Amino acid sequence: MDECIRDKIASHGNISFPKFLDLALYHPTLGYYARTDSQVGKKGDFYTSVSVGPLFGKLLARRFLDWWEGNGKPTSWRILEIGAHDGKLAVDILTTLREISSEASETLEYAISEPLPRLRKAQRERLTPIAKRLHLASSLSELSSSPLPGIAFGNEILDALPFHLVEFISEEWREVHVGIGEEGSLELSNGNHASPLCEKLGNGFPENYRTEIRTNFRAFLESVRSCLTDGLLLFIDYGFAAPEYYDTQRTTGTLRTFSKHKAAEDPLDRPGELDITAHVDFTDLARAAAQIGYFPTAFSNQGSYLTHLAKPLILSGAFEEPKTIAQFQALTHPAHLGGKFHAIELTKTGSVPPEVAHRLAL
Numbered sequence: 114m115d116e117c118i119r120d121k122i123a124s125h126g127n128i129s130f131p132k133f134l135d136l137a138l139y140h141p142t143l144g145y146y147a148r149t150d151s152q153v154g155k156k157g158d159f160y161t162s163v164s165v166g167p168l169f170g171k172l173l174a175r176r177f178l179d180w181w182e183g184n185g186k187p188t189s190w191r192i193l194e195i196g197a198h199d200g201k202l203a204v205d206i207l208t209t210l211r212e213i214s215s216e217a218s219e220t221l222e223y224a225i226s227e228p229l230p231r232l233r234k235a236q237r238e239r240l241t242p243i244a245k246r247l248h249l250a251s252s253l254s255e256l257s258s259s260p261l262p263g264i265a266f267g268n269e270i271l272d273a274l275p276f277h278l279v280e281f282i283s284e285e286w287r288e289v290h291v292g293i294g295e296e297g298s299l300e301l302s303n304g305n306h307a308s309p310l311c312e313k314l315g316n317g318f319p320e321n322y323r324t325e326i327r328t329n330f331r332a333f334l335e336s337v338r339s340c341l342t343d344g345l346l347l348f349i350d351y352g353f354a355a356p357e358y359y360d361t362q363r364t365t366g367t368l369r370t371f372s373k374h375k376a377a378e379d380p381l382d383r384p385g386e387l388d389i390t391a392h393v394d395f396t397d398l399a400r401a402a403a404q405i406g407y408f409p410t411a412f413s414n415q416g417s418y419l420t421h422l423a424k425p426l427i428l429s430g431a432f433e434e435p436k437t438i439a440q441f442q443a444l445t446h447p448a449h450l451g452g453k454f455h456a457i458e459l460t461k462t463g464s465v466p467p468e469v470a471h472r473l474a475l
């Protein structure tokens with residue numbers, strides 16, 4: 114991968130950071146996600162909430178069922194999971210739906226948008242025996258020709274979208290590019306003035322303040338929207354509202370690499386072998402959604418979001434098994450996944466609850 118990137122730079126000049134990420138993460142044969150060993154879970158590079166156990170999917174299934182019941186029980190509806198890895202979360206959701214409502218489960222199409230053929234194959238093997246209607250697509254546009262009412266959601270998908278790296282130098286924003294240093298290895302170098310890109314951040318940052326910025330949320334959300342006639346969008350990811358993200362104390366941004374559960378900060382270390390991510394600016398996501406007619410109706414940390422969904426189960430005494438309690442604690446405890454992750458729901462309603470607007474600094 115390193116050589117492939119150096120060849121690209123040698124023939125085209127320094128490359129932008131999103132271009133570098135496209136290659137390092139999504140190159141069809143050499144990119145990080147093309148690797149055949151599993152990236153998620155104990156043997157992989159990082160855990161997600163799915164790795165904790167089936168409770169995460171069980172709680173999401175309850176939310177989706179609630180949407181279906183509250184929206185006239187459509188006789189044909191879709192749950193679209195974006196980036197479903199090996200299909201484990203889909204199994205947990207489908208199993209729960211079948212247990213709770215055969216009507217909802219009979220009328221459901223479970224769709225997945227997953228760019229990697231290797232993962233689509235794993236998803237097909239896992240889900241064919243349990244999904245009544247399964248639609249596995251390599252891209253969102255493949256699903257847009259047959260939209261249905263329903264839900265589109267992604268767990269840890271937004272942080273995987275490429276981002277720009279920018280630095281505040283001598284009172285102005287500069288973009289950071291990837292080039293080749295004197296000794297022939299990859300290096301980060303100062304690129305173009307990035308003022309238009311960074312307009313929303315303003316000025317007054319410390320010298321050499323480095324952060325990340327995404328410009329692809331609107332295009333991404335547009336593709337997601339086109340897969341539904343109407344419905345709910347839900348994203349769960351690590352990140353914050355803009356004031357916390359771009360706090361002047363956060364001088365080195367949120368970019369992290371992950372390998373064998375160790376986090377580091379050098380994106381040029383063994384490209385293609387390590388995951389590279391950056392947190393999500395949820396304020397920016399909400400603004401991009403508003404441009405296409407979707408508005409945030411819920412935004413909270415994962416702990417509060419899942420506790421709210423779990424309330425009926427807790428009250429009915431269904432949470433007695435030690436295994437379930439341990440999963441609930443891992444998913445909701447502020448020091449574990451509950452505080453690090455946030456959940457945002459977007460719908461076409463147009464009215465944003467005041468506490469949501471406040472938390473998102475809108």
Ligand SMILES: C[S@@+](CC[C@H](N)C(=O)[O-])C[C@H]1O[C@@H](n2cnc3c(N)ncnc32)[C@H](O)[C@@H]1O
Nearest residue numbers: 146161163195196197198226227228268269273
């Ligand atoms: C960090 S993993 C999250 C996996 C899974 N959602 C979970 O919670 O365990 C990111 C996944 O998103 C997929 N992905 C990345 N970009 C995508 C896109 N534009 N559309 C759909 N899937 C994408 C990758 O192939 C990878 O499976």
